Amino acid sequence: MALGLLGDLYQRGWRDPTKIHLPSAELAILITDAKASLAKHLKISPNEIEVISDLNLGFHLGISGLLHSNSRLIHSAVDRQDIFAIARAHQNNGGEVQVCNCDLTGVIDYAAIKPSDKNVIVWQSCNRETGVKQSATRALENISTTGSKIFADMTFANFRSEPPVNWSTALWDATSWGGPKGIAFLAIRNGVNWVNPLPHIDMERVSNGFSIPLFLASVVALENSNKDFETDSLRILELNKRVRGFVAANIPDADIAGNIEDSDPRKLSISFLYIQAEELLRNLEKSGYLVDSGSACSAADLAPSHVLAAMGILTHGNIRLTFRADMTIAIVDQFLTALKTEIELARLD
Template sequence: MLPITDIAPEDDFQSELPLEPMARQHLLELFDSAWFDPAKIHRNSAQLRNLINEARESIASHLGIASSELEIVGEIGFGFQCALAGLLTESKSKFIYSTVDRQVIHAFARQHQARGGEVLEQSVDSKGIVDFQVDSSREATLSFQAVNRETGVIQNAPKTSDKTAVFADMSSAYPLSNLPDNWDSAIWDPKYFGGPSGIALVGIANSGRWQNPGPIIDKRRVYGSFSKPLLLATAVALENWTKRAREDFVKLTELNSFIRQELASQIKDIKIAGDGDNCDPRFLAFVIPGTHSEEVLRKVEAQGVLIDAGSACGSGPLSPSHVLTAMGYSENGNYRITLKPAHNRQSLKKLVSVLVKGIAAGA
């Protein structure tokens, strides 16, 4: 098998994050000690059970929810299924979502409509902001996206009545605990705080409207298994990421402003999505008219820099971004970068330089 070519961390602007250092350091140890069945009464099982309970308590506290409201599932897609399907159990109910929601939310809307339900797709303005229109006089389910993982646009939670069930997509949010006041279900993706893939965090409010959409088996709300070592690694990653987050975000905010200025000054006709003052500094999306995304990515990589293009959740890595299209941008020449603590002004200048060279080469 061919080895994966190393790219320096300061030159990697892809959305994927490496595993948080402390979680990575202890990962093998966790796999060595967390393969027991925590439901059994033996000593090793009891020790693992205690570790899992401690991990759940730690994770829940960082998410701003009670440990009794936290569910662990083995895959982010299944997490969306659990969190949202439990609010759409009535086939004739109304489902409200936005054009910039993840594709999985759009799929839920199509399915709900096909089953006889009513859907309302809310548009965004040129800055990516949703003006939620919620009829407080009738029951509905609302999908709320806290932060868009392509553009970084931050949404304000809409005011809703007790007739509205709220699903909160917190997968790429910061702070992680910034939930709408009246949330019913929620989801977080560990990969955005340096946690492992193959696990997802689902919140089900104790006082919420969520109902188990599947068959009732004892008191379980979700089904299937999850990796116990990865759960413990998630708790370690979240604990350590949170300690550094405030300082890191100060740095990333400065870098986001810097790269916006550099891109605008060096690349003709570039369109940068969102207002930097209302965006998560980690995420940046832009359009370069007249360029071919695949060719630009190849030329940029040849110079030792990695970026993303197209949609973050399309059928392919170079599919047009439905988010940028909803904001009024072209379907072509869509690019994304993710800023990380390893980046600095010098690496950002290099990024802009190789982009300029790639465009000049006829990409």
């Protein structure tokens, strides 16, 4: 629906909402209404939201805006590379960095954090490679976060999940609920000591250079996802369980990342022993299936997925599956048959 509306949104959204003309004022009202709807769904205040057009920039603004030169930045071994880059920059500027490891199921050891009011903690809601979710209550209940600042990475979270109670900044990605790429939402909690780490020219917290039509489309996508959330979630869970069950019963030597109980069912990462991922991906594409991988041979830098490596999961022969509610059981079954055949053929070699 958001895609169908884009033409109309571009018709209405090209104007400058800060001008005094009536169409501009109408657009400004539309933006305000959209922000209110977004805030309601994400359970934050509308005045805490900043719309940005670059997700990577969102990590920098959200984390670096909380840091001081004497801060200790704490993040996990399974965080996105953007966060590692911010940590390296902080370290190069004399700051302290602590990396929390995770176990075989992907649960991050936040208990290793030493309480301090210098802490800036990066908390990951859900891993975009494996779908493994972190429980804020379980993760942070045993450590004192008094005085700490928390950046919540909500970029792959299901939009109904909430950041930890004492979050300072949080980042959402519109693609996580089916919105367009190029729109992210940075929330800066009211009262939090946050400073824009970039040079800026006016009183705006961050630059408002985002695409208004894409922003409006992302809010429409969120509202639509919310309508069908329960049925879609159940359907996706069923598909994920089906793949896990089939692989466990029919394809030996497979390493599945994370338990279904602690994972978002939209993602599934499986590694197959003795299999070259690149060859598997090419053969699956010939059969009509586009599949992603975290294996080294499919990455530009020839490095295996740091997420799988941190978990201790096999990094070669890896596939990452994404499930959508419009996928049928028949299509998933056809894919599984193709997957089994390709793996058996490859292992014969």
